[in-house]
Amino acid sequence: MRISCRLSEIVGDLRAVMGEVAELLSGFSDDEVLEVMAAVETVGRVVSAGQVRVAGEVAVRSRSELGDEGLSRAQNFTSPLKLVAHVTGVSARESKARLELGRRMRGAMLLGGGEGPVPFPSVASALNEGGLGVEAAAVIVRQCGELAQRGCGVDVVASAEQTLVDETLTRGLSADQTAKLAIRLREILDPDGAEPRDELHQQQRSLTIAQASDGMIRGKFALTPEQGGIWLASIQAMQSPRVTGPRFLSEDEAMAEFATADTRTQAQKNADTITELLARAAGSPDMPRINGATTTVNVHITLDDLEAGRGVGWIDGVDEPVPASTVAQLRCHSPLAATVFGDRGEVLHHGKTKRLFTAAQNRALAARDGGCVWPDCDRPPSYCETHHADEWVSPDHPPGRTDIDNGVLLCHFHHSHLHKSAWRLVMREGVPHIVPPRWIDITQTPIPTTRRPTARPQHYAA
Template sequence: MIDALAQAEAAVAACLDRATWAADEQDLVAALDAAHRLEQRLAAVKLTLVRELDGRGTATAQGASSTAVWLRDRLRLGVGAARRLVELAALLDATPAGVRDALAGGAVTVEQVQVIADTVKTVHSAAGAEAADKAVGVLVDWATQFDAVLLRKLGTRILDHVAPEVADAAAEAVLRAQEAREARDRHVTVSEQPDGRLRLSGVLDTEAAALLRAAIDPLTTPSGQDDTRAAGQRRHDALADVCRLALRTGDLPENGGDVAQIVVTTSYDGLTRLLGTGTLDLGQQLTPEAVRRLACDAAILPAVLGGAGQPLDVGRQRRLISGPLRRALVLRDGGCAFPGCDRPPRWCDGHHIRHWADGGDTSVANAVLLCGHHHRHIHRGDWAVRLGGDGHPEFVPPAWLDPDQLPRRNHYHRRR
């Protein structure tokens, strides 16, 4: 074997010295096909060697913790590539002889072998050994025409060809298993970046993916010849447009006691003179241009403060009853007003400073934003809350915590 490989290596080295520019196109294509077949045959030889060395325990005998680690050092591979070699070598033992012969003959690739082995295993469990043997021949034939990705897709309907009597039931079982897997694995992660942007990542199930495609695909087409946005930028803008459309419907559920909406805080003079920056209800800053753009949208409510930072005009939306009051609290408190709490407004409830049952009214002067934890904490009665002379909430601790009972404020939500 060593002599044969040495001869093959010398022949390959000789090919590198040939002037390919002098060959005609037909010879170049034939040489490419031959090189590809040789590559697959060498892969089969390599896997056979790895399988034998792994079975003998050569790696551990030479002091390595595993065959993959030994291969990584010996062949200077990445750890992932080394592990894949070991896994594929072990797969050869469970692979039908016809598949191994196809790999050794250069008719299929290592990736296709993986697909064929997985598919044949599925067929065997669904329809038995005879159908699995038929599947090998069909899949090897397909492998001469299709790459590994398409081969895997075609393999999902292999039972139609080798065991049609069980194909429909098996296909339904596969779909149900896939649906259960999708339901288990579905997730979306929203990670806030230090500059206020969000990073989205996740996996959608088939139904949600179809809904997303249907919603954003019509909005991702270039708007004209002067549209220079990249495809990813167009998808970003389409997602934002879908969110705007959803907000305009008024059908979204309440979020913290108010319908879903965007609130931008700015000064009136800055808004009218195109000079003032704005602040979203979660604290991120917006440019003057962005503030003006949002203020022009009838579905996104401009919220204007007077010079002292007190609510001057929180606007109106016909469908809202208590919305303007809540927006005023968001502008004043910025989130949970309890000292040291960083919960944003959307996690908060409106709390009556003087309880409703005791005759307290529903107004900015008698309300404060509190997250669920601190809302329950205040109702236990250990702390007292009031508005200070500047109209902002302050909290008086119990005597056991602070004998002087000095009022405390939340300095986390600074909006000016």
């Protein structure tokens, strides 16, 4: 076919040009790199417009009323999505996006078999010229389609389409910015549409959680805008850094700060934050009680493993075991009540008895430590857990007293990190010190750490 041959020739020429770009790119100036990027993007947009157009034709020729004579079934595919994915090699998600946009961009089928007027001419023109990206085009088509479904007039929809295209092109908006603009314009043109959309959102909200084969608890969720706002605001509030003044660090302090830096990814921080929120809520006095007891995490572990700090524990309702360090952390402090069972089902220790620090002791620790004592951690006392510097093992175990000179405040993350890592925490004259691993400090010199406002600098001379 002539067009296929021409396209093959273009592909050959494009390969040659991109080969030159690859050879010369490192020698380009910054402006030249950006200029080439823009040119390549225009080429990509023209190609993407063709992909959408062809996919739309495949969709029309595979419509259900054609039955087995439709294109996809005639090619032994159960759906046009599978046909597009097979021919192009793209994912099912990308195939679906191309088919949906191509179907919406194509004119309606007329009785005589011809194609009706293009429903979104401004989008089609900008898309074919390479000025408008496929993502932005999909946003405009979807929002304008919703306006039409809501009963807005043809002139209103056409005006909205033209406005969004013009704003995107003249202001150089990204697809995300176009989406935000489209929502604002939609609310201006159809202010009564918010209520039915909210009803749909309420029906679509969901949260599913299950244990995966790898032992992780995985799930997915869909939140209404209101629920999402609460989640986002809560996460941002708990993750916002403290506002502090200028700090002048000694060489030792700078090394300690580098060694104790938080290396979590943002996704990991989000997971830890939500877990912390749930744990705090579960321990709240306002939470529902079961037979008068607060939310309880039951952990099964043998007495030998518990006292030796080895082996694993089993949490009720979770098939994957947890290491002894996690059991020790739950026993050390938890806003949940952690009940530890022996191998015969007997209760070994319960998380809300003599082992835990009292409210008065926690207030004293809050005044002394000012929050999590780990260097540069900004968690206030209300977000911290109480850790025994000398571990509390059993009532007849000599060390590990539940006294304020043996207690220290740590946030959930650093509490867990301390139990699982080579770092240690000790008390020196009533002040918590962290002891780095030998690979960080061969002498393992304890580093004093506290956030109390009356604490003197480490090298302060009286």
